[in-house]
Amino acid sequence: MDLKTKLEYVIEVADLTVAYDVKPVLWDVDLKIPKGKLMAVVGPNGAGKSTLIKAILNLLIPISGNIKFIQNRADTKSNIKNRVAYVPQSGNVDWDFPSTVLDVVLMGRFGLLGWIKRPGKADVDIALQTLKKVGMEDYSSRQISQLSGGQQQRVFLARALVQQADIYFMDEPFKGVDTKTEKAIVLLLKDLKDQGKTVVVVHHDLQTVTEYFDWVTLINLRVVASGPVDEVFHQENLRQTYRSTGMLLKGMAV
Amino acid sequence: MLLSDYTFQTVAIGSAILGLISGVLGTFAVLRKQSLLGDGVSHAALPGVVLGFILIGSKNTEFLLLGALLSGLLSTLLITTIVKYSRIKFDSALALIMSVFFGLGLVLLTYVQKIPNANQAGLNRFIFGQASSLMRRDVNLMIICGSILLLLLIIFWKEFKIFTFDSEFAQSLGFSPKKLDLLLSLMTVTGIILGLQTVGVILMSAMLVAPAVAARQWTNKLSVMAFLGAIFGAISGIFGTAVSSFIPKLPTGPTIVLFASLIVLISILLAPGRGILHRLYRQKHNRSLNIERRAENDSTI
Amino acid sequence: MTPQFEIQLIAVIVAVGCALPGVFLVLRKMSMMSDSITHTILLGIVLAFFITHDLSSPLLIVGAAIMGVVTVWLTETLTRTNLLAEDAAIGIVFPLLFSIAIILITRYAGSVHLDTDSVLLGELAFAPFNRMIVFNTDIGAKAIYTAGTILIINLVAIFLFFKELKLVTFDPVLAAVLGFSPTMVHYGLMTLVSLTAVSAFEAVGSVLVVAFMIGPPVTAYLLTDDLKSMLIISVLIGTINGILGYQLAAIFDVSIAGSMATMTGILFISVFILAPHRGLLSIFRRRKMQKTKFGKMTLLFHLLNNESSFIQEQVSQICIVQNHLNWSDHFIKDIINRLQGENCIEVDGVFIKLTDKGRKTTIQEYNELFS
Structure with a gap:
């Protein structure tokens, strides 16, 4: 029998219920996000995955529920916003905005600077280094409208990485991205995990869950299951998660 | 010498x-897709102007x-x-509120003047602007308020930038979109009201849109866009004033707008990279490249 | 016909004539184009005047209408460069054309009484003074016939091309695929808008044409989902605005057109707040009901889920539940009261428990939600 190592959690969600207008989107969600894991959040469309992330980030107000960020013993009253980084879906931005790649990545540092203070040379250096990590260092002065979909995604990723946060939330970072970029992003995520960071990814491609992630949460209005991929990601749970959408699950058996 | 003429200086500075x-x-207005806010707010300001006159009882510009x-x-x-709580879109809400407010302003004005036709010198000045009647006092007010606005813009530059680009991300970093939206709207409305005396209600939208659009092309x-926008706007103001002073019977406001429009058209045509002429040139260049390449391919077969 | 009656008649004709194309402007998100056109037709009038030198020539109306279409064309050409957004294009084109008009008037037509004020502001009060003389008989104010003609044109056009307009408005791609040219319908609509603006602004002035074109449709938009109904309701609202607006102006002796525009606003606000389903009051009431409904369900589910837990005793204490759910004192009290009233829970000191009825209801709702 396996002896499970003692799990440390960074975020605890309890009794979270979110509703838009008539329909509930998230219902009575209880979720513990373990530290240092690469977690996928999967479920059918409209199942509340993005909503969950936004609720945790306080971007919307739930009907009920508690979201607790577990503080380290070393921290005093650290600003939660600075420990969490967010990579939203890239479709909501006007890419014709006059901004270079470096400009956008630098924006990620604004949270750490707080109101009024301006980014300095140190911030620019961090931004350039991060651009190198995502393979975009040659594009730093390129106008963002001239980027491909994969490149835009990498820029958004860099924008979150410069925050040097402990917990990263990403909303469908692989959507519409070419294979090369996808592989690059996965390497980056694994790298984050090796540094002890926690990464939560809303993921749409069931085929790659076992390959990319070590933890998975299955959501359809409620949490169907949450835990290590090899324990939780199997036919029965997937059927429960996707049953009302009639999705065919071929070759999903783990 | 015209340039040392006091009135000319005053008007030119005010316009600049x-x-x-x-x-x-x-x-920021253009990037936030609120280009026509200038048009809307200018019209919507009328009832406020009349009420100000009714309540204070003097034609004191500040009030x-x-x-x-x-x-x-x-x-x-x-x-x-309206946009938040219904399915009515921004453009319809803008058109509605602007025309209703303007109508209300007319009602108030005719109530005050007690004549059915709202033909007033004051109203004229408001609708068409009367840059030539700008006084030093007016210009001083513009300088003071303008400086405050610019100062606010510089202080909150990065906040406005991130909010305009990606408000959701800004919120995730801890910057309140509501507060920033309110501040920016307040500043824009103030700027619009300040400019009304110069070019009037109808042309104000051009001053808000044209210099910024022109700047974007370059x-x-x-930061450079905002800077160029300022330069283009100022040039339009100064040149418009100068030319309308030289040529008789040329109203100042429309002349300023003419210059602003000219700058936009030139920018759209000529700007390197984005400009139309450049694009056409590139297309032609590519086409001739393709012809060459095809010729090469044919010859090697 | 008394002057008072004539004025109201003209107002109603203008209001109805404007509301019809206005519905399509609102639905196609082109509301501000109406503002644009009503300003640029001045240039059309000026240019036509330079050709005919006759202020009462019908060529002026033609010139104005043409300029309206030209405005639209220029705006769209500018937008198509993709170097700026459509709203920015509007904001550049119409001030330019308007400025040219003002400059031309000031420089070359200064001696002629081309009253820019009446162009912009109009005044219905003076309309009855302009008579239509046919065969030496005064058959009423001229404005009745000019506005009336445009109204008839609008009615006929919309009646004939209703299905094309509907298709192009809601699904331009499908329209193109089916062989209806969206461009032609579009420019046809814009021509109607120009003609209407021209006929209306003499009576009510440019800015208030916008109120008449956009106000009633926007109000109707809150009341119906059906295009035909939206047209009919807009016409009704336009009529009401016209008549009530006139009455208001008569009582207070103020600008008639301004009063009608104000009435448009008053009516709109009333509908905005009171409309069934879409009105503010309905929205807030619905939200509160949902919050209560979800609150009740959440509490019931919470109790049900913890019934099997071995710490049930502790967990069903009111303050603990409140803490878990993160609710205010007021809210949890309210929910508990309601559930008690429905006999779904019973309160025992500081503990709350599901009743049998409560348990059955909860399980039923649970299954409904997650089936």
């Missing part, structure tokens, strides 16, 4: 300031402008509320 402020504020400001802000608030950096 108008151009500068609207060029900078217009940058009228204050009334205009409050009226303009109220209209912006209403538009935002740069990909937000």
Whole structure:
């Protein structure tokens, strides 16, 4: 029998219920996000995955529920916003905005600077280094409208990485991205995990869950299951998660 | 010598300031897809102007402008509320509020003047602007308010930038979109009201839009865009004033707009990279390249 | 016909004539184009005047209408460069054309009484003074016939091309695929808008044409989902605005057109707040009901889920539940009261428990939600 190592959690969600207008989107969600894991959040469309992330980030107000960020013993009253980084879906931005790649990545540092203070040379250096990590260092002065979909995604990723946060939330970072970029992003995520960071990814491609992630949460209005991929990601749970959408699950058996 | 003429200097400075402020504020208005806010708020300011006159009882510019400001802000608030709580879109809400407020202003004006036709010198000045009747006092007010607006813009530059680009991400970093939206709207409305005296209600939208759009064609950096917008706006103001002073019977406001429009058209045609002529040239160049390549391929077969 | 009656008649004709194309402007998100056109037709009038030198020539109306279409064309050409957004294009084109008009008037037509004020502001009060003389008989104010003609044109056009307009408005791609040219319908609509603006602004002035074109449709938009109904309701609202607006102006002796625009606003606000389903009051009431409904369900589910837990005793204490759910004192009290009233829970000191009825209801709702 396996002896499970003692799990440390960074975020605890309890009794979270979110509703838009008539329909509930998230219902009575209880979720513990373990530290240092690469977690996928999967479920059918409209199942509340993005909503969950936004609720945790306080971007919307739930009907009920508690979201607790577990503080380290070393921290005093650290600003939660600075420990969490967010990579939203890239479709909501006007890419014709006059901004270079470096400009956008630098924006990620604004949270750490707080109101009024301006980014300095140190911030620019961090931004350039991060651009190198995502393979975009040659594009730093390129106008963002001239980027491909994969490149835009990498820029958004860099924008979150410069925050040097402990917990990263990403909303469908692989959507519409070419294979090369996808592989690059996965390497980056694994790298984050090796540094002890926690990464939560809303993921749409069931085929790659076992390959990319070590933890998975299955959501359809409620949490169907949450835990290590090899324990939780199997036919029965997937059927429960996707049953009302009639999705065919071929070759999903783990 | 015209340039040392006191009146000319006053009007030119006033127009330049108008151009500068609207060029900078217009940058954000255009990027936020609120280009026509200038048009809307200008019209919506009328009831405030008249009420200001009724309540204070004098044609003191400061009070009228204050009334205009409050009226303009109220209209912006209403538009935002309508869009937020119904399926009515921004453009319809803008058109509705602007025309209703203007109508209300007319009612108030005719109530005050007690004649059915609202033909007034004061109203004329408000609708068409009367740059030539700008006084040193007016210009001083513009300088003071303009400086405050610019200062606020510089202080909160990065906050406005991130909010305009990606408000959701900004919120995730801890910057309140509501507060920033309110501040930016307040600043824009103030800028619009300040400029009304110069070019009037109808042309104000051009001053908010044209310099910013022109600036966009020449740069990909937000800061440079705002800076160029200010320059283009100021140039329009100064040249418009100068030319209308030289040529008789040329009203100042429309001339300023003419210059602003000219700058936009030139920018759209000629700007390197984005400009139309450049694009056409590139297309032709590519086409001839393809012809060459095809010729090479044919010859090697 | 008394002057008072004539004025109201003209107002109603203008209001109805404007509301019809206005519905399509609102639905196609082109509301501000109406503002644009009503300003640029001044240039059309000026240019036509330079050709005919006759202020009462019908060529002026033609010129104005043409300029309206030209405005639209220029705006769209500018937008198509993709170097700026459509709203920015509007904001550049119409001030330019308007400025040219003002400059031309000031420089070359200064001696002629081309009253820019009446162009912009109009005044219905003076309309009855302009008579239509046919065969030496005064058959009423001229404005009745000009506005009336445009109204008839609008009615006929919309009646004939209703299905094309509907298709192009809601699904331009499908329209193109089916062989209806969206461009032609579009420019046809814009021509109607120009003609209407021209006929209306003499009576009510440019800015208030916008109120008449956009106000009633926007109000109707809150009341119906059906295009035909939206047209009919807009016409009704336009009529009401016209008549009530006139009454208001008569009582207070103020600008008639301004009063009608104000009435448009008053009516709109009333509908905005009171409309069934879409009105503010309905929205807030619905939200509160949902919050209560979800609150009740959440509490019931919470109790049900913890019934099997071995710490049930502790967990069903009111303050603990409140803490878990993160609710205010007021809210949890309210929910508990309601559930008690429905006999779904019973309160025992500081503990709350599901009743049998409560348990059955909860399980039923649970299954409904997650089936």
